Amino acid sequence: MGHLTYEQSIKAVYRGLILLGVVTLIEVFISLLAKGHIIKGAEEHKVILYTAGLFIIGLSLYKAYFIVYDFMHMRYEVKGLAMSVLLPTLLLVWAIIAFFQEGGSWKARRDQIKEKNAEEVEGKTQGGLSLGDDVYVLPEWRG
Amino acid sequence: MATAETVLEHEVHEHDSKDAWSGGKEPFKASYGKLMMWYFLLSDAFTFAGFLIAYGSLRFSSSTWPVPDFVFSTAPFGIEKAPLIFVTIMSFLLIISSVTMVRAVQEGHRENKNGVVFWMLLTVLGGLGFLSCQAWEWTKLMGAEHMSVTTNPFGTHTSDGVYMEDEHGHAYKAGEKPEAFKAGGSYLIHKHENEATGKEEWVQRKVKYSDGTMGIQEFGPAAFGALFFFITGFHGFHVLSGVVFLLIIAVNAGSGLYVKRRNGYEMVEKIGLYWHFVDLVWVFVFLVFYLL
Numbered sequence: 001m002g003h004l005t006y007e008q009s010i011k012a013v014y015r016g017l018i019l020l021g022v023v024t025l026i027e028v029f030i031s032l033l034a035k036g037h038i039i040k041g042a043e044e045h046k047v048i049l050y051t052a053g054l055f056i057i058g059l060s061l062y063k064a065y066f067i068v069y070d071f072m073h074m075r076y077e078v079k080g081l082a083m084s085v086l087l088p089t090l091l092l093v094w095a096i097i098a099f100f101q102e103g104g105s106w107k108a109r110r111d112q113i114k115e116k117n118a119e120e121v122e123g124k125t126q127g128g129l130s131l132g133d134d135v136y137v138l139p140e141w142r143g
Numbered sequence: 144m145a146t147a148e149t150v151l152e153h154e155v156h157e158h159d160s161k162d163a164w165s166g167g168k169e170p171f172k173a174s175y176g177k178l179m180m181w182y183f184l185l186s187d188a189f190t191f192a193g194f195l196i197a198y199g200s201l202r203f204s205s206s207t208w209p210v211p212d213f214v215f216s217t218a219p220f221g222i223e224k225a226p227l228i229f230v231t232i233m234s235f236l237l238i239i240s241s242v243t244m245v246r247a248v249q250e251g252h253r254e255n256k257n258g259v260v261f262w263m264l265l266t267v268l269g270g271l272g273f274l275s276c277q278a279w280e281w282t283k284l285m286g287a288e289h290m291s292v293t294t295n296p297f298g299t300h301t302s303d304g305v306y307m308e309d310e311h312g313h314a315y316k317a318g319e320k321p322e323a324f325k326a327g328g329s330y331l332i333h334k335h336e337n338e339a340t341g342k343e344e345w346v347q348r349k350v351k352y353s354d355g356t357m358g359i360q361e362f363g364p365a366a367f368g369a370l371f372f373f374i375t376g377f378h379g380f381h382v383l384s385g386v387v388f389l390l391i392i393a394v395n396a397g398s399g400l401y402v403k404r405r406n407g408y409e410m411v412e413k414i415g416l417y418w419h420f421v422d423l424v425w426v427f428v429f430l431v432f433y434l435l
Contacts, residue, residue: 009249017242021235028231031434035212037226043327053435060430064423071245071419081171085181092192099196103203111206 016070023063027056113138174406180413184420187381191424194377195431198370205364209297211433213329219279230433233276234425237382240269241422248415251408256396259411263393266418270386277379281372289334290368296332296345298363300324304352311335312346324350332360371432378428381421388414 004012029038034052036043043049069075074082117138163169171178202208212226219229243265250258284290290297305321308314310333315321324330334343347359392414395401401408 006249006253010246013242013245013249016245017238020238020241024231024234024238027430027434028227032212032226035210035226037212056430056434060426060434063426067241067419067423067426071241071422072416077173078171081173081178081181084171085185088185089188089192092189092196095192095196096199099200100203103200106200106204107206110204 012070016066019066020063023059027059030055030059174409176409176413177416180416184416187420188424191374191377191427194370194374195427198374198431201364201366201370205366207299207301207363209295209299209363209367210329211435213331214297215280215433217283227433229276229280230429233273233280234429236269236273236276237422237425240266240273241419243269244415244418248408248412251396251401251411254402254405254407256399256402259401259408260393260397263389263396263411267386267389267393270382270389270418274379274382274386277375277382281375284371288331290371292369292372293365295363295365295368297367298330298332298361300326300328300330300350302326302352302354304350307349307351307357310346310348312348330360332362374428375432378421378424381424385414385418385421389418 030052032038034042034049068086074085164175173181215230216226217223217229218225218232222228243262247259247262247266250262288296303323303325305323306315307321309319309322312335332345332347335346336342337344347361350358350360352358392410396408396411401410404410
């Protein structure tokens with residue numbers, strides 16, 4: 001604060017309201033578009049889904065930046081304060097990469113278990129009745 | 144005399160920060176309370192990030208996942224098949240309450256008591272509106288759709304096929320055209336009253352896939368229910384405590400407590416930081432649960 005007059009800062013607030021509102025509406029529109037609610041069949045294309053996802057993530061990050069810098073006045077704080085709050089959040093980049101990698105790996109394991117369970121062992125079916133006592137079938141985890 | 148007055152004024156102004164944190168100079172030119180609010184919010188951001196990343200990795204680890212615009216497609220007054228509309232309204236409520244909060248802080252800087260109280264009460268209304276919407280959403284999911292922390296009736300078909308039974312689990316009569324479905328299509332498993340026992344029971348309809356194999360509607364990944372209720376619940380609890388603190392501070396402001404402090408209603412600024420953070424978290428909850 002202190003950089004703008006009272007009237008200017010009130011105007012800035014309502015500009016912020018319109019900006020956040022419009023960005024939110026664009027996000028919802030893109031999301032519905034990619035899921036095929038606006039153009040039928042769009043949801044069948046993986047490319048559209050991923051591009052739309054990236055767009056929406058970008059817009060959300062912009063909203064976050066706007067809220068922190070304008071509404072929470074980070075713009076007017078000393079640089080040291082801003083950095084001591086914002087830089088630690090970069091650790092999350094690593095967390096996201098690591099845990100999503102882990103999630104993908106779990107999926108590969110689950111698919112493998114499913115595949116193994118579907119295999120027929122010497123004519124015996126996986127119904128569970130005709131398998132020997134020493135055959136352990138890994139349960140399929142429901143998540 | 145003039146110098147003494149200036150010193151006194153200075154001390155009153157710095158009263159909250161206790162002689163500029165006793166070092167003579169404020170770290171980061173911010174009061175203790177404001178700086179600690181920022182660090183609290185940073186730690187809270189990590190908590191929420193942990194939850195949302197857990198959601199992401201579990202979603203990555205499952206071969207199917209409920210489609211948000213199928214799960215969240217109802218609104219009050221019997222509106223159905225309106226994907227994401229109700230939750231967009233909830234987002235707008237939070238954005239508007241964030242704007243009224245900024246106005247309250249601005250009036251605080253001008254030492255305008257009535258302005259502060261007026262805009263804070265509007266912010267409280269926005270928060271209560273959001274909580275009411277969330278209460279409706281949860282009631283619908285738990286009461287009408289029977290989703291719980293351990294059960295998720297929202298499933299996804301893994302391949303094309305046709306249903307062998309109608310909605311109530313009765314085999315199709317001759318002449319009835321069986322309902323077809325496609326891979327990736329969403330369904331909700333309903334509960335229906337069992338004619339024999341009179342109890343509500345899940346009806347998982349029998350299906351025949353296009354490769355000739357038979358099956359039933361499987362429940363969706365159970366983690367979805369737990370993640371949804373814990374994460375939106377944790378956020379809702381933040382909103383609720385925000386409303387409580389906003390009310391306390393609005394009452395204090397109205398009683399003239401902050402007029403005496405002469406620090407530009409800093410307490411209002413601090414609860415403002417918290418309230419904007421709640422809005423900030425919702426940006427990401429909205430992104431992860433509803434948009435993607």
